[in-house]
Amino acid sequence: MPDSSVASDRTRVFPLELDRLYPVVVRGEGVWVEDSAGKRYLDAMSGGSMAATLGHGRRDIIAAARDQALQLSYVHNERLTNPARERLAAELVEVAPPGMTRVRFTTGGAESNEAALQMARSYHVERGDTKRWHVISPAQAYHGPTMATLALTGRPGLQRPFGPYLSTHHHIPPSTWRFDSTGKAALAALDKVLEEVGPENVSAYFCEPITAAALPAYSPPELFWKGLAERREQHGFLILYDEVVTGMGRTGHWFAAEKLPLAPDIIATAKGLGAGYAAIGGVICQDRVYQAFANGSHKLTHGHTWDGAPVTCAVGLRVIEVLREEGLIDRMRVKGPHLRDELAAALADVPMVREVRGHGFLLGVEYVDPRDGRSFLPPELGTARRVDLTAMDVGLIVYSTMPTRDGYAGDQTLFAPPFTTTDTELTQMVERFAETIRTVAKSIEAELK
Numbered sequence: 001m002p003d004s005s006v007a008s009d010r011t012r013v014f015p016l017e018l019d020r021l022y023p024v025v026v027r028g029e030g031v032w033v034e035d036s037a038g039k040r041y042l043d044a045m046s047g048g049s050m051a052a053t054l055g056h057g058r059r060d061i062i063a064a065a066r067d068q069a070l071q072l073s074y075v076h077n078e079r080l081t082n083p084a085r086e087r088l089a090a091e092l093v094e095v096a097p098p099g100m101t102r103v104r105f106t107t108g109g110a111e112s113n114e115a116a117l118q119m120a121r122s123y124h125v126e127r128g129d130t131k132r133w134h135v136i137s138p139a140q141a142y143h144g145p146t147m148a149t150l151a152l153t154g155r156p157g158l159q160r161p162f163g164p165y166l167s168t169h170h171h172i173p174p175s176t177w178r179f180d181s182t183g184k185a186a187l188a189a190l191d192k193v194l195e196e197v198g199p200e201n202v203s204a205y206f207c208e209p210i211t212a213a214a215l216p217a218y219s220p221p222e223l224f225w226k227g228l229a230e231r232r233e234q235h236g237f238l239i240l241y242d243e244v245v246t247g248m249g250r251t252g253h254w255f256a257a258e259k260l261p262l263a264p265d266i267i268a269t270a271k272g273l274g275a276g277y278a279a280i281g282g283v284i285c286q287d288r289v290y291q292a293f294a295n296g297s298h299k300l301t302h303g304h305t306w307d308g309a310p311v312t313c314a315v316g317l318r319v320i321e322v323l324r325e326e327g328l329i330d331r332m333r334v335k336g337p338h339l340r341d342e343l344a345a346a347l348a349d350v351p352m353v354r355e356v357r358g359h360g361f362l363l364g365v366e367y368v369d370p371r372d373g374r375s376f377l378p379p380e381l382g383t384a385r386r387v388d389l390t391a392m393d394v395g396l397i398v399y400s401t402m403p404t405r406d407g408y409a410g411d412q413t414l415f416a417p418p419f420t421t422t423d424t425e426l427t428q429m430v431e432r433f434a435e436t437i438r439t440v441a442k443s444i445e446a447e448l449k
């Protein structure tokens with residue numbers, strides 16, 4: 001039998017973490033995955049990255065991909081199109097916020113974000129507003145590992161050692177309890193940046209409407225969104241949402257944009273569109289963005305080999321059908337708050353747990369030093385890593401991070417089950433997670449004494 005986990009000195013893969021043992025996952029069914037030793041894990045992270053939104057082993061999605069591959073597997077998108085691509089674009093426009101009329105396909109999240117960034121810049125250039133290129137964004141974010149998307153966050157921990165390659169964008173702090181939860185401080189920071197850069201030079205405000213891994217399930221307060229909308233109106237920059245995680249249902253809406261008091265000009269989405277069965281993303285824009293090109297050069301200079309390929313689009317189409325047929329988005333809208341409450345109740349007596357946030361099936365748990373209930377946990381304790389490893393021991397996959405060195409967030413865990421998780425499985429996930437956190441908290445409290 002092959003080893004059930006792989007160390008960096010036993011593989012030809014270049015792993016992301018060289019001192020981590022990688023469990024070898026050999027099969028998946030529903031919300032369960034199994035390693036090569038036969039150990040089963042409850043997948044509370046939708047494939048580990050929030051992509052496998054509909055669970056593993058879905059024969060209907062596999063059949064959709066197979067049927068399309070038999071009919072036509074691949075044609076390029078620059079001079080040719082195909083029915084799956086045309087239909088998927090129409091379906092996405094249907095479920096996107098009002099006024100959005102055009103879709104450009106990509107193969108993933110970072111690519112969608114870069115395409116959105118280029119679309120915004122080109123929109124201004126098409127209109128003769130060529131000075132606009134600066135981007136303002138929340139510092140505590142993740143938009144992908146490419147140079148352009150790394151530059152969009154304000155996290156030195158992520159940007160190191162690529163500084164010389166990264167454009168200088170501008171960042172504002174989150175409106176969390178650590179800073180100013182009213183949103184006033186973030187708006188003041190936004191105004192300061194606008195003044196320093198000159199609002200006439202700003203292309204876009206770029207953000208996750210509800211944050212994923214960087215600050216799980218955080219979203220600014222209404223005051224901030226309204227203030228942002230006023231500033232867009234006044235200064236003419238565009239608002240871009242990274243809905244790579246939140247798009248396609250995750251928060252109990254087709255897009256998180258739906259429930260915010262501000263409509264974005266461009267949405268970038270990915271993960272849930274392929275549900276882990278295809279590498280596909282999309283950039284969706286308001287008609288006025290498209291019209292700038294229609295009234296201008298008639299060209300969008302952005303395209304990759306796999307954009308809008310028939311097989312990936314056939315998967316996207318079936319994903320949308322499943323979301324509709326099984327009423328999954330409505331279920332998450334109703335079930336999400338209960339799940340958040342269950343998680344909060346299960347962790348209520350753990351002093352290390354400061355906050356449990358949730359929007360639909362995107363939930364986050366924030367940890368603090370139990371000695372004062374507010375400081376970051378000492379980084380050398382490696383709390384995030386302990387949580388994930390302990391969870392694996394009890395047969396649960398979650399995803400924790402420790403971005404302490406960036407100054408905006410400490411140890412935290414993302415909990416994002418597949419939309420298809422049954423009530424019983426959700427309860428099991430919560431139980432296993434509570435067991436994990438109790439075990440970790442006990443050892444940490446002992447070490448802090």
Ligand SMILES: Cc1ncc(COP(=O)(O)O)c(C=O)c1O
Nearest residue numbers: 108109110142143144212244245
């Ligand atoms: C919010 C967000 N944006 C962008 C990305 C990058 O997506 P990808 O890894 O598909 O390039 C991620 C990936 O986790 C993400 O969580």
